[in-house]
Amino acid sequence: MIFDTEINEIIKEEFKRQNENLEMIASENFTFPEVMMATGSILTNKYAEGYPSKRYYGGCEIVDKAEVLAIERCKKLFNCNYANVQPHSGSQANQGAYAALLNPGDIILGMDLSAGGHLTHGSKVNASGKVYTSYSYGVDENGYLNYDEIEKIALEVKPKLIVCGASAYARIIDFERFRKIADKVGAFLLADIAHIAGLVVANLHPSPFPHAHIVTSTTHKTLRGPRGGIIMTNDEELAKKINSAIFPNLQGGPLMHIIAAKAVGFKYNLDESWKTYANQVIKNCKVLADELLKEGFKLVSGGTDNHLLLMDFSNCEFSGKDAQIALEKAGITANKNSVPNEKRSPFITSGLRLGTAALSARGMKEEEMKVIAQTISLVLKNLNNDEIIKKAKETTLKLSENFPLYKDLKC
Structure with a gap:
């Protein structure tokens, strides 16, 4: 008997939405059923x-095993010496890293949001x-990180911490060059x-180790695990500071069901099949980028090396928000995003971020990316034509039906 029919109905609705739409938000993915089982397990009861x-x-001797397993798998996965698997999110992982390294008011230098x-x-x-006192660096006119310019800014502001990594950068990040600047x-x-964590562990993107003093990540996105965060280092003294920064400084009781789910996700990441998946993510994104360029669209940096791309509508009459809304009607879920030298409001934006991790998790490959690129182009070139958008929705529905999500999962 279902106790809460309202929430049960909402879950069913969301299950239907995820099944019938093409999920292209670059920070989202479809995790494994076993990860969801651990997330919804009895471990949620334990403080x-x-x-x-x-x-x-008291009574933690069993959940200790789950956390130790998660830690050991995380260390093996990223080839590092220390890992904290307790952060509730990537944001709190970053907060923990800052707390371990800095005092309030210290200077940090990170990538500009836009x-x-x-x-x-x-x-x-x-x-x-x-x-903290924050300064930022950006990208050059071609959309690439300019390491000489970053070094120049660093010499001017003299930060105590440099942050590298991004949420909407489609190119390889040179961690070794960043370390030279930091030094x-x-x-x-x-x-x-x-x-990019899921690509890093598949050796498809350079690792931040041994260059970074501390490495943070989420466990969802390209890792396909549960929503959560992790912090890693090779420095024993920093590891102690990180542990203290997370507990008792930032968080109380860890989410043991999520930590167990992280362990399950790491087991998938350690499997030989993982590289095949991660490689397909990149291949899919490159095809998607190439096809959109053929359709006449502008991409920040002109393409991609990873799982995402950023469309640039700076010179278009429509905005990132317009594109997001129209694509949503056509069954494609994406997110508006600022672009370098953004002129529009953060609520409107001139860009659209697209990712291929979730589509790849459904089994889609290069041919499907070509169809999707053509569908995106059709919608964006006919934003106000309801009939065309309706036909585009039929295409996305057919693709979704051919690549069903969680075939055997009952909701």
Whole structure:
């Protein structure tokens, strides 16, 4: 008997939406049923403040096993010496890293939000830009990181911490070059690889180790695990500071069901099949980018090396918001996004971010990307034509039916 029919109906509606739409938000993915099972497990009942073998509550001897397993798998996956798997999110992982390295008011240098950075990299509306004195770097006229310019800014502002990593940057990040800049100004280097972690562990993007002092990530996005965060380092002293920064400084009891789910996700990431999936994500995104370029659209940096691309509508009459709304009607879920030198409001934007991790998780490949690119083009070139958008919706529905999500999962 279902106790809460209202919530049950909402879950069914969302299940239907995810099944019938093409999910192209670059920060989202479809996790594994086993991860969802662990997330909804009895472990949700257990309070476990502290760390394995050093808890403040009794009865933690069993959940300790889950956390130790998650830690060991995480270390193996990223080839690092220390890992904290307790952060509730990527944002809190970054907060924990800052707390471990900095004092309030210290100077940080991170990627500007409109250039592809993240709120937690020093944005003035975020705690990272309020608690700390933040400066930013951007991209050049071609949409690429200009490391000489970043070095110049670092020499001027003399940060205690440089943050590298992005939420809307489609190219390879040179962590080694960032470390040289950090060393030149005597700064720590934090690599936030939330978006590219699944590619890093498949050896399809350079690893931030051994260059970064601390590495943070989410466990969803390209890793396909549960929603959550992790912090890693090779430095024992920093590991101690990180642990103290997360608990008791930022968080109380860890979410043991999520930590167990992280362990399950890491097991998938460690499997030989993972590289095949991650490689398909990149191949799909390159095809998508090439096809959109053929259709006459502008992409920031002219293409992609990873799982996402950023369409640039700066010279178009329509905005990123217009594109997002029209594509939603056609069954394609994406998100408006600022572009370098953004002229429009953050609520409107001149860009659209697209990712291929979730579509690849459904089994879609290059041929499907070509169809999707043509469908996106058709919609964006006919934003106000309801009949054409309706036909586009028929195409996306057919694709969704051919690549069903969670075939055997009952909702």
